[in-house]
Amino acid sequence: MNPTTPSSAGLAALEARLREDLAWLELPAKRWIPERTLDGRSVMNVAIVGGGMAGLALAAALGHLGIDAVIYDQSPRGFEGPWATTARMETLRSPKQLTGPALGLPSLTFRAWFEAQFGVEAWDALDKIPRLQWMDYLRWYRDVLDIDVRNEHRVTAITPRADGSVALSVTSPAGSETVVARHVVLATGRDGLGGPSVPAFVRDVPRRFYAHSSDVLDYGTLRGKRVGVIGAGASAMDSAATALEAGAASVDLLIRRADIPRINKGKGAGNPGLTHGHVALSDDWKWRIRHYINVQQVPPPRGSTLRVSRHANARFNLGAPVIGIEQVDDELYVSTPKGVFVLDFLVFATGFRIDLASRPEFAPFARHVRAWKDRYASPAGDDDIELADSPDLGPAFEFQEKTPGACPGLERIHCFCAPATLSHGALSGDIPAVSEGAKRLAQGLAATFYREDVELHYANMAAFAEPEVEGDEWTPAPPPPALAEREAK
Structure with missing residues (x-):
């Protein structure tokens, strides 16, 4: 089959198979x-901010457990996350066979989606997943699972309340509104609790002279220009290659290190033990592992580097x-x-910083969030700003108060984005373990909902009166003869 001409019949057959798989597993569970x-308005169970891969996986995992969720995303439909907007790689870094957000369902994997349309031979010939094809897969994922995503909805304020709810101020083409949810999840990506990190020395440089690698930028405007790219990671290579392909006169990569990192230590550490065991490690071990990976740095993909060096x-x-x-003239x-x-x-291409105070929508609670620097002093020489600023999360990825009692309801806001890594491991944004993270958070929320409503659930159990035995299934036996004779005497 020609991989450029997808088979709609194959995809329809896959969708039928997925429906059958879900039915056999009795998924989704009944709503419970x-x-x-509240004040005459309906309170939603879970509001998810962000409709990228992590948000979709979580909404699907919640749905499987019988929990409704609504996703709010500021992007137009089909452009959630970075894949079709600010990402500039040709292919994903992750190996093609990783199951990503499939939640343990073979028929929900990228491979199943790809083979259904293009065939097994095309899959065997595929090296890495093209970036835009991954976006197509996520669009299908949303549609086939019927996930409720409200596009072009920007959340402008998130306010925890003491009455067991969280208020969200939302703007959309229809206007502004306030919605209320029992729990809110931030599935907001790499810059989920802050924004792009740029060095202090750029403060006095006019903005027309620079951009961050995550910015929306028409690289065609760099045609004929001498471009400098600061960094040596994946985003640096992608930005450099995009500038060169757009006709830049030259690109100088300005690299701090004496050599480019070559070994992905995070890949070497990846196994089910770490996926499920990181959360239970001591603080010292959590810090030691994540700090080592940060210091070693993740190398740029070989293909991305060759994409630059061929120029x-x-x-x-x-x-x-x-x-x-x-700055001297222009x-x-x-x-x-x-x-x-x-x-x-x-x-x-200098990464992202964690800085809740820089995000206006977090203003109602940002100063109350407990960070790792509030609970842990790193060993001498192992200082790490990214780790120190990471939120100290509870077992269901929930924020915790820096000062107990100072921000009632804060624990109803959950962090399911990159800054959760120190507390829970790399489960909240990267392809390899996003399903495990989504299931962990969904199960944590299910347990929380049940605990909060346990009196009602107990009353429902006590009132349950659906008989499984009608009483006509047997005939009571008479007393044994010997006993009957003795009683007659």
């Missing part, structure tokens, strides 16, 4: 959570951290230990 109202006007400048930047003089680079534009 009692409806609630003669690409230069890899090792041992060249940026010391300072000076040029940037970028100083490094290797010399001064004269550039027209800079792209910062």
Whole structure:
């Protein structure tokens, strides 16, 4: 089968198989959570902020447990997450066979979706998953599971309340509204609790001279320009390659290290033991493992690096951290230990920072969130700002109060995005273990709902009166003859 001409018949057959799989597993479970109202308004069970892969996987996992969830996403339909917007890689880093958000269902995997349309031979020939094809798969995932996603809905404020609910201020093309949920989950991606990280030395540089690798940017505007890319990770290579392919006059990668990392230590650590066991480790071991991975850094994918190096006007400048930047007319003089680079534009591939205070929608609760730096002092020499700023999460990914009692209802907001990694492991955004993370959080929420309504569930159990035995299934036997004779005497 030609992999460029998908088979709609094959996909329809897969969807029928998925429906059968779900039916055999008795999924989804019947809805069991009692409806609630507040001030005459319906209270939703779970509101998820973010309709990317993590949000979809969680909504599906909740649905399987009989729990309704609504997703709010600010993007237009089909453009949730970074895949079709700010991501610039040609293919995913993850091996194609990883099951991603399939939740243990073979017929829900990318492989099943791909083979149903393009065939086994095309799957065997596939090296890595094309980025836009992954987005197509996620669109199908949403549709085939009938997940409730409200697109072009921006959450502008999240306010925990003492009455057992969380209020969300939401704006959409229809206007502004306030909705109320019993629990809110932040499935907001890499920059989920902050934003792009840029060095302090760029503060005085006019914004027209630079962008972060996660910014929406028309790389066609870089045609003919001398571009500098700061960093050596995957996003640096993707940004550099995109600029070169758009016709940049040159691209200088300014790389702090003397060599580019070559070994993905996180991949080497990946196994079911870590997936399920990280959450139960001591603080020391959690910090030690995640700090080691941070220090070693994840190397850029080989394909992404070759995509850059095949251009003669690409230069890899090792041992060249940026010391300072000076604007001279319409040029940037970028100083490094290797010399001064004269550039027209800079792209910062410098990752993300955790900073709840920088996000207006988190203002009602940001100052109350307990971070790891509030509970743990790192060993000398193992300081790590990213880890220190990570939220200290409870067993259901819930935020915890820095000062007990200072922010009632904070525990009803759950962090299912990258900053949850130190508390729970890499379960809340990366493809390898996102299903396990979604199931862990869904099960935690199910337990919480039951505990909160246990009196009602007990009353329902006591009132349950559906007979399984009618009383006409047997005839009572008479007393034994010997006993009857003795009683007659």
